[in-house]
Amino acid sequence: MTNLILLGPPGAGKGTQARLLAETRGLTQLSTGDMLREARASGSAMGRKVAEVMDRGDLVTDDIVIGLIEERLAAPNGKGFIFDGFPRTLAQADALGALLDRLGLTLDAVIEMRVEDEALVRRISGRFSCGTCGEVYHDRTRPTRRPGVCDVCGSTDLRRRPDDNPEALRNRLLEYYKKTSPLIGYYHAKGKLASVDGLAGIEEVAAAIARILDRA
Ligand code: AMP
Numbered sequence: 001m002t003n004l005i006l007l008g009p010p011g012a013g014k015g016t017q018a019r020l021l022a023e024t025r026g027l028t029q030l031s032t033g034d035m036l037r038e039a040r041a042s043g044s045a046m047g048r049k050v051a052e053v054m055d056r057g058d059l060v061t062d063d064i065v066i067g068l069i070e071e072r073l074a075a076p077n078g079k080g081f082i083f084d085g086f087p088r089t090l091a092q093a094d095a096l097g098a099l100l101d102r103l104g105l106t107l108d109a110v111i112e113m114r115v116e117d118e119a120l121v122r123r124i125s126g127r128f129s130c131g132t133c134g135e136v137y138h139d140r141t142r143p144t145r146r147p148g149v150c151d152v153c154g155s156t157d158l159r160r161r162p163d164d165n166p167e168a169l170r171n172r173l174l175e176y177y178k179k180t181s182p183l184i185g186y187y188h189a190k191g192k193l194a195s196v197d198g199l200a201g202i203e204e205v206a207a208a209i210a211r212i213l214d215r216a
Pocket of ligand 1: 010032033034036053054055057058059060061062065084085086087088089092163172
């Protein structure tokens, strides 16, 4: 069983690598961002509560995301979990540690994906994805083969995130440096941290992550 956290700023490629790891290793991707977007789409009370906060690029409250993770961890998975976009604060990291202890699970690795700010802005400002299968594209670096049609599943439901705009992105980066980046020191002190160069190509990053997991 392998449980790992992907840590990094918005646009570092956490979601892309989490999807690959889910495919290649059968791990379950737990993305709090995806869960919150699903809650919004379902129109639930919680979804309505977080919508504005997310669109501004602020973090939603710890109790909401901890609750979401707690629910998902209760469903057993023999292979392990990838935490993608969680934890994002020290309180969330402590809560995750307590939850894993309670369930008798261990955290095998925390992988920091390092990407400089200019590259994050470039990546995020052209990003769109398929609303049906989740495949991620980019206007310049990875357009769909046929305009408006997903290469993978043929859906025409291609979407941009409302928080992938310059103003919200500035805020998301600020939130990252202020509240999430202290987790790098936190997990380093626990002897769990490894770093990869998130600017490398998708396959190269995947290979670097595989090397870390295979020796974890
Ligand atoms: P993401 O898809 O990971 O970029 O998350 C999108 C947005 O959802 C973030 O900008 C936050 O508003 C919210 N969010 C996702 N995960 C968390 C988390 N662990 N803690 C607080 N807010 C979160």
